[in-house]
Amino acid sequence: DVKVTQSSRYLVKRTGEKVFLECVQDMDHENMFWYRQDPGLGLRLIYFSYDVKMKEKGDIPEGYSVSREKKERFSLILESASTNQTSMYLCASSLEVAGGTGYEQYFGPGTRLTVT
């Protein structure tokens, strides 16, 4: 079974703190994703990585950065946390297959981040 793990299920941070969210997948997938999910707004893509050290901005990258130093690990960094970054953060991974079936994504359990 594909396993995507996230470092924390719940996290509480203060405004202005630097926050690291870690994600690890064990299936040798090329693609990794960070989404956030908010009521009424659905899932929104923050960043996408298609290879080690490669990244692409999603729909809402402002206030976030990412790091992918190893294939299995994709980190999301909130440079200076703000209250509007309170959300559920979801990491996912997928295999790169010719024909574009990278939409078969496997999600972690999520990290519920509260910024006070």
Add this chain to the structure above:
Amino acid sequence: DAKTTQPPSMDCAEGRAANLPCNHSTISGNEYVYWYRQIHSQGPQYIIHGLKNNETNEMASLIITEDRKSSTLILPHATLRDTAVYYCIVEGSGGSNYKLTFGKGTLLTVNP
């Protein structure tokens, strides 16, 4: 504009088949139909996908009409743990970042 239309909610008795419909009348030739579900407070879970042929795996079956304008996800023997929001998603091949766009989905409630 939403690519798919799903009923907001459905009920199913435990042990019976759950048939979840999805309309995607504007689907184009290179677009796949994907199904995900999300159990409360968990991450979304991939279920199945198909292009034009019917598909079956250990979780569910996917029936796509011949004109590809609609599909049905079938959970053959629903259990209480299948209570979740089910999302039907249409995406094409060769996307630049494989962003999944979840609509409102169908809340399936399996009753004892």
